Amino acid sequence: MLPFFFFLLLSFSISQALPPPRGFYLNCGSPSTTKLNDINYTSDRGFINVGNTTTIKQKDLLPILSTLRYFPDKSSRKHCYNFPVARNSKYLIRTTYYYGNFDGKNSPPVFDQIIGGTKWSVVNTSEDYSKGQSSYYEIVVGVPGRTLSVCLAKNANTLSSPFISALDVQSLEDTMYNSTDLGLYKLSLIARNSFGVDGEMISYPDDKYNRLWQPFSDKKHQSVTSQSSVNPSDFWNIPPAKAFVEGFTVTKGKALELKWPPFPLPATKYYIALYFQDDRSPSPLSWRAFGASINGATFSRKLNVSTNGVMVYSGQWPLSGQTTITLTTAKGSPMGAVINAGEVFQVIPIGGATNISDVTALEDLLESIDEPPVDWSGDPCLPLANSWTGVTCSKEKITKVISLNLTNRGLAGSLPPSISNMTALKDLWLGKNNLTGPIPDLSPMTRLETLHLEDNQFNGSIPESLAQLPNLRILSIKNNKLQGTIPSALLQRKGLTIQASPENMPSTNNTGPS
Known part of the structure; x- marks a missing residue:
């Protein structure tokens, strides 16, 4: 974990x-x-x-x-x-x-x-x-x-x-954490700390976005208290001013080494944001310069930190194991390095997306039926191991529904016309329920191979548009309240097995067993 x-x-x-x-x-x-x-x-x-x-x-x-x-x-x-x-x-x-x-x-x-x-x-x-x-x-x-x-x-x-x-x-706000494309990634928090503090964590109302900044103390480092406040809106991530109140520092000429986060990390990419402020009273001389490296790699070559504060960040930084942040004072800097706060997030690739037409069709079906499966909420397909009950989806970047099996689920209601928008569907099994209303036009579902609607309460005529499904092999519509006989275009289809009630059968037909 x-x-x-x-x-x-x-x-x-x-x-x-x-x-x-x-x-x-x-x-x-x-x-x-x-x-x-x-x-x-x-x-x-x-x-x-x-x-x-x-x-x-x-x-x-x-x-x-x-x-x-x-x-x-x-x-x-x-x-x-x-x-x-x-x-x-x-x-x-x-x-x-x-x-x-x-x-x-x-x-x-x-x-x-x-x-x-x-x-x-x-x-x-x-x-x-x-x-x-x-x-x-x-x-x-x-x-x-x-x-x-x-x-x-x-x-x-x-x-x-x-x-x-x-x-x-x-x-x-739009500016916050904007170096990461959140259309492709999510940022899972690993650590968010204010340094030099051994007290209460910072939260709302000090952080108006209700982020939690845990105190992080380390007796190996000298602590300082700031003599002025920063303006949070000067920083893209809008950190709370209170996160800059204390920090770690070193004497001039020495390097500050901070093992943070204080636990090993799995090898992957991370979003890192570090926050700095000169702790002295504002004046032309209240500045310091230093470089920052992480695990020996240059993170920022030369930071010029004043009482206004500075934030540096990376949206895709590789980390593995224990992380060491090293701040090295620049030549000519009047003071040693200082650091006040930091955030680290693991960058998590988004696990694909479900075809929007399929999502809309299933949401319409959800609204049209009573007592749907209790887990019909959230993304219908993803993660694939957690797709909705009865829903099977393809394994591709934009996943699509390829099978819908709600046989004998005790469903009542009707089928929305938008169900035909699931154009990748191969199997539609809705038998042994209490569904009513007409069978909608399913002709856009050109990949459909098996259609089970038996043992329901469907009424109206049997749609001739079913004959436009080129890959349909099995059509089961028996034990419904359908009027009229099976259209001749369906009966003439080769390789199609039709299961229908006797009243829907013409006197001469080529159907399979009923």
């Missing part, structure tokens, strides 16, 4: 009130709204319609940790929260978990979390829970459409029910 940071149960601080941040803040499993740091965490009802809720019977818990939603259904491939968002927007997602032994098993479950169609990470809260602590994960994502889904799913190591305590969906 990826490394992550934790927060203590009572570690949030409260300061002066500001306008609430933009986004969604859910107290999962709670029937009511609770306030934390001047942010209203509302009930998660309305964002998810599956799962059970429970209360953690433990004293001195933060309100958002005292309830949770869990998902005992073993047949579901994923359990999704859905949020209405602006098209082409950017969000920070934070999932928070506190096990609290809610299931009496004394062992937190291990499971996956998914954003859209991309597997984000494995959730394993065992170590934190053994210390009486909660766990959280963060990711920065771009959203091309109007819906954002956050899902939990079982994996091979899941022995009990996945759960979640709180969920934050925080809107971000």
Whole structure:
């Protein structure tokens, strides 16, 4: 699993009130709204319609940790929260978990979390829970459409029910983390720290985007306190001014070596942002110059840091194992190097995309039927191991639905005309349900090979357009309320087996067994 940071149960601080941040803040499993740091965490009802809720019977818990939603259904491939968002927007997602032994098993479950169609990470809260602590994960994502889904799913190591305590969906500005193409990648948080600090973490309202900046102290380095404030809007990532209040420094002429993050990292690409400010009172002499390298590779050749502060970043920086940041004072600099804060994210490639026509067709079908499978939420195809029940998809960059099998699922309702937009579909099996209405024009589905609509309540005539399906081998429409006989164009098709009720058969035909 990826490394992550934790927060203590009572570690949030409260300061002066500001306008609430933009986004969604859910107290999962709670029937009511609770306030934390001047942010209203509302009930998660309305964002998810599956799962059970429970209360953690433990004293001195933060309100958002005292309830949770869990998902005992073993047949579901994923359990999704859905949020209405602006098209082409950017969000920070934070999932928070506190096990609290809610299931009496004394062992937190291990499971996956998914954003859209991309597997984000494995959730394993065992170590934190053994210390009486909660766990959280963060990711920065771009959203091309109007819906954002956050899902939990079982994996091979899941022995009990996945759960979640709180969920934050925080809107971000366009400038933030903009060196990474969020149409191709997502940024999963590894570490976000303010240096030289051994106290409370920084969050809202100090950070108006409700990011969590954990304190990071190191007795090997000299700490300094800034004598002036930065303007957060001067930086693309809009860090909180409080993150610059303290920092690490060295005497002039020496190098500052910082092992951070303080744990080894898997070999891959990372987004790195480092923040610096001269700690003295503003004056023409309040500056210092130094270079920055990471694991021996030049990160920034010469930084000129004043009391206004500086941010340097890389959107695709290779890291592996223990990371060492080295700041080397430049010749002629009046002071040694200084560093105040840093962020590291793992760059995660987006796991493909599902054909938009297929998504629209399945969403229309979802609206047209009663009692659909409970996991029909989020991306219909992706990740492939977590596609909707009954949906099979192709393995390609833009994945398409190739099979839909909802046989004997107890469905009622009708088929929307847009179902024909799933043009890659080879098998459509909807038999043994209680579907009504006419059979729509399926002629655009030119790859369809098998069509099972038997044992339903379909009415109207048998569409002659079915004869325009060049690859159709099996057509089963028996035991419905269809009027009239099978069109002659269908009967004349070679290699087509038709299964129909006697009243729909002409007196002479070439059909297969009914």
